[in-house]
Amino acid sequence: FTDALVINKARWDAASEERKNAIKEFINYFTGVELRRKIAYGKDLKPPRNRYLLQAIEEFYIGNDDNIYGDIYEYLKRAVPAPSLSEEQKSTMQKVLSEKCIKFAAVKEK
Numbered sequence: 001f002t003d004a005l006v007i008n009k010a011r012w013d014a015a016s017e018e019r020k021n022a023i024k025e026f027i028n029y030f031t032g033v034e035l036r037r038k039i040a041y042g043k044d045l046k047p048p049r050n051r052y053l054l055q056a057i058e059e060f061y062i063g064n065d066d067n068i069y070g071d072i073y074e075y076l077k078r079a080v081p082a083p084s085l086s087e088e089q090k091s092t093m094q095k096v097l098s099e100k101c102i103k104f105a106a107v108k109e110k
Contacts, residue, residue: 005030007102033059040069 005027012020029035037060042049052068055061061073085093097103 006097009100009102012102031057033057036060041066 007023007027012023015023036055036057038044040051040053040055040060042051050066050068052072054072058073061069061076064070064073083090
């Protein structure tokens, strides 16, 4: 599942406002809870059946009445991250990403 999309800064800076708005709409749609639920609950299948995919956003799990997703959420809340990069590597990666990519927050669904 995609939890973020990377936008090239140079291409973003060169884009028209219309294109930037289209990009934002696509990212909000593609990373939004509504699409995640549609895919996870197999609404595109006949008959619909759940696909158990790990979701990286808490919103997906809140108000979810599926027992397995409920159990997954409880485990995730107790999870402890295991860093795979040194502090220097993280700092370098963040610097490169901030120089080369655009970051903006997705609009929350209502």
